[in-house]
Amino acid sequence: MGYSLIILRDICAQDSLGDLKKDSVDVVDLLLSNDLTNVILSLLHDLEPPAIIRKTLKDSENGELNLGSTKLCPYKGFRRDLVAIIGNCAYRRKNVQDEIRQKSGILLLLQQRVTNDDNPYLREWGIWSLRNLLEGNAENQQIVADLQLQGSVDMPELARLGLKVEVDQNTHRAKLVNIPGSYTKPVERVGPLKFMEKMSIREPQLHIQAHHTATFTNSKC
Structure with a gap:
C-alpha cells in the first residue's frame, strides 16, 4: 500500500x-x-x-x-x-x-x-x-x-525553556509567558576582551603541560 x-x-x-x-x-x-x-x-x-x-x-x-x-x-x-x-x-x-x-x-x-x-x-x-x-x-x-483559538498545547521544548503558550482572553491570540517558579540560567556571553583574558590564563597552563610532557619523554630516553 x-x-x-x-x-x-x-x-x-x-x-x-x-x-x-x-x-x-x-x-x-x-x-x-x-x-x-x-x-x-x-x-x-x-x-x-x-x-x-x-x-x-x-x-x-x-x-x-x-x-x-x-x-x-x-x-x-x-x-x-x-x-x-x-x-x-x-x-x-x-x-x-x-x-x-x-x-x-x-x-x-x-x-x-x-x-x-x-x-x-x-x-x-x-x-x-x-x-x-x-x-x-x-x-x-x-x-x-x-x-477561534480555544486553547494551547503544552510543548516540552518550550517547557524546558521555562515558557508556555497562553491564549489572551481579550484578543484570543496566543502569547508566550514564563512558567511560574521556573528559571533558566542564561547563557554566558563572552566578549572579545573577556575571551582574550581567559585565553591569557589558559595559555601558560597549556605551555607548562606541554613542557612537562616533553621532559617526561626525554627522561624515558
Whole structure:
C-alpha cells in the first residue's frame, strides 16, 4: 500500500496547467473523476487523530474525549502520504478545494499540521496542503478566518525553556509567558576582551603541560 500511495502522490504533483502537452490526457483529472478525493479523505478521517491532538482533546476543559474512529496507521508514514496526496490534488484545482470544504475536510487537514514520530514531515505536508486549499479560494479562506483559538498545547521544548503558550482572553491570540517558579540560567556571553583574558590564563597552563610532557619523554630516553 505504501508504494501505491507514493506513486499516487507523485502523479498528483503534476501541474495540470503546465506539465501536460496539447491533446494529452490529464491523469489527475481522471483519478479525481473516480472519487479519489473522497477515498483519501475517508481513509484520513478513519484514523485516530495525531498524538498531540489526542492529548489536547483529552486535556480540554470539558474533559470529554470524542476521537471518533481509533484506527491506527498500517505503516509508518501512512498519514503523511494521505495528506501529501490531498495537498498535491488541491494545487490550483478549485474543484478539489471546493470538494474538500464541502466534505468538512478543512478542519481535518488543520489537525495534520503537527509533528508526529510515526509520520516524518507530516507538519510540512500539512502546511503545504492547507496552502493549496486556501490559494485563490475565498470560501475556504473565510472558514479558516472564522475559527477561534480555544486553547494551547503544552510543548516540552518550550517547557524546558521555562515558557508556555497562553491564549489572551481579550484578543484570543496566543502569547508566550514564563512558567511560574521556573528559571533558566542564561547563557554566558563572552566578549572579545573577556575571551582574550581567559585565553591569557589558559595559555601558560597549556605551555607548562606541554613542557612537562616533553621532559617526561626525554627522561624515558
